[in-house]
Amino acid sequence: MIKVEYVLALPDEQLQEYQMIKEGSALQDALPNFLLDEKAKAMIETPIYGVFNQSVELDYILQEGDRIEVYRPLQIDPKTARMIRAERKRKQLNSKK
Template identity: 40%
Template structure:
């Protein structure tokens, strides 16, 4: 049930350029919700020495290996792979081909908190060739 009175929020923020006074938007989407996070974890991260949590993933044909590591700020993709121990577990792994959240990056890329480092394997077959072969088989059936 909507009421004609506006809710009072204890936190006032500066709104964008269209409104020149502090306050919260009148859309009521922040009703009974926090405007800013007040969690202790965020406060501790700002005060404590900078550490980042990173996931390192290596997908094999039959399974996926995931390792979570805690690294100092400024660590690179190469550092994360070394600390994870995946290179020792899978010596055939090519660590020069890696990406963050699906985007290929060089090994010298600096990581951010909660990044997901993915180590890529070479493809077994060229995707264009596979599609071409599949299309030829389909045409042969017709």
């Protein structure tokens, strides 16, 4: 048996759960063991999973100490977010003049 962590980051809190699973288990085999996965699936139509900030396929074989992460869809495109921040900064600099 190996110990793995499951993490679900919500906008206002981060939930985590630990489980002991059979060594050699694939991610898809382990997901039904986690209560938080039902909450993730209720919030996210098609969850994307990763391990330690690296996206992985469902056939990924889990290792001792792995941290399974659920990735939520982006709320805003990163390029758009950068443009908004730059415009906000420009306005701040102009207002100080």
